[in-house]
Amino acid sequence: MEPLALLDGVEQPLADARMAVLDEGVTRGDGAFESVGIWSGRPFRLDQHLARLAGSLAALDLEPPDLPLLTAEAGHLLRGVGDEDGLLRIFLTASGTRLVYVAPQPVRPQTRVLVPQPAPWVRPLGTYGPAGAKSMSYAANMAATRAAQRAGGDDALLCSLEGDVLEGPTFAVMWVVGDALRMAPLELGIVDSVSRRAALEQAAEAGLRIEQGRFPLGSLTEASEVLICSAARDLVAVEQVGDVRLPASSPVGDLLHKALDAVRRQPGA
Ligand SMILES: Cc1ncc(COP(=O)(O)O)c(C=O)c1O
Numbered sequence: 001m002e003p004l005a006l007l008d009g010v011e012q013p014l015a016d017a018r019m020a021v022l023d024e025g026v027t028r029g030d031g032a033f034e035s036v037g038i039w040s041g042r043p044f045r046l047d048q049h050l051a052r053l054a055g056s057l058a059a060l061d062l063e064p065p066d067l068p069l070l071t072a073e074a075g076h077l078l079r080g081v082g083d084e085d086g087l088l089r090i091f092l093t094a095s096g097t098r099l100v101y102v103a104p105q106p107v108r109p110q111t112r113v114l115v116p117q118p119a120p121w122v123r124p125l126g127t128y129g130p131a132g133a134k135s136m137s138y139a140a141n142m143a144a145t146r147a148a149q150r151a152g153g154d155d156a157l158l159c160s161l162e163g164d165v166l167e168g169p170t171f172a173v174m175w176v177v178g179d180a181l182r183m184a185p186l187e188l189g190i191v192d193s194v195s196r197r198a199a200l201e202q203a204a205e206a207g208l209r210i211e212q213g214r215f216p217l218g219s220l221t222e223a224s225e226v227l228i229c230s231a232a233r234d235l236v237a238v239e240q241v242g243d244v245r246l247p248a249s250s251p252v253g254d255l256l257h258k259a260l261d262a263v264r265r266q267p268g269a
Helices: 046-059 067-078 139-150 194-205 217-222 251-265
Strands: 004-007 010-013 031-039 086-093 098-103 113-118 155-159 165-167 172-177 180-183 209-212 225-230 233-237
Touching: 004 067, 031 046, 031 251, 046 067, 046 086, 046 194, 067 086, 067 098, 113 139, 139 155, 165 172, 165 217, 172 194, 180 194, 194 209, 194 225, 194 251, 225 251, 233 251
Parallel strands: 113 155, 180 209
Antiparallel strands: 004 010, 004 098, 031 086, 086 098, 155 165, 172 180, 172 225, 225 233
16 A cells, blocks of 8 residues: 555655644644554444544643545545555644645554553643643653563553553553453543444443442552553553563453454455
């Protein structure tokens, strides 16, 4: 797949696309974005991603997006994708710049070890405007990833100021305790993950109990599996969180991995 962009509606190879250096998206990370998984040539739940984008912009007190225009631009770029897997990304900045592009999914090493990191910038919904928004200011998340890697892990497990488990810097986190699938609730200010929503539908169908709540980091010792997912990566089980090593087999992770992959590739899902 050729990485292809529409920058303010002008089609160009992604490698040639340039945002002005003084764009507020560049100088302040002021804007919102979405990353949509493309599976077998189709964007998975584009409507949910666009709704989340609108929510992020509203939370940041920015102009609402032109959803029909974004849908049309995404459709235009997707026509060149064939039946490949890929990534569709949308950026809307405070300067009014609009970038939509398609590219192959990033190739990343498997995430095996998560290292807990404090995330004091993730605060409960209602405590401040941007809570839960997918803003373009991701430096704090990326710094948490780097800190986790410096500590010998692959990525971070973000925890709230109060010590509760939240999410990853770029992925949702769930874990298995008995017949329950546990996770942080959206009220804690985490990103409303589209892949997590889809995985929860599959988990409920498989008879798992869904438990959303404030779970302290220490309670992860009860987990038999810790799972991560995001729009453009498979749902996988990690092997270790901090000092806690997890069992080698991950039956719930395997089941949800297959179920999510199937629903993503199902026409019209
Ligand atoms: C902080 C954060 N949490 C969770 C997710 C997972 O969301 P999704 O499944 O919609 O990709 C992402 C990915 O965008 C993220 O950046």
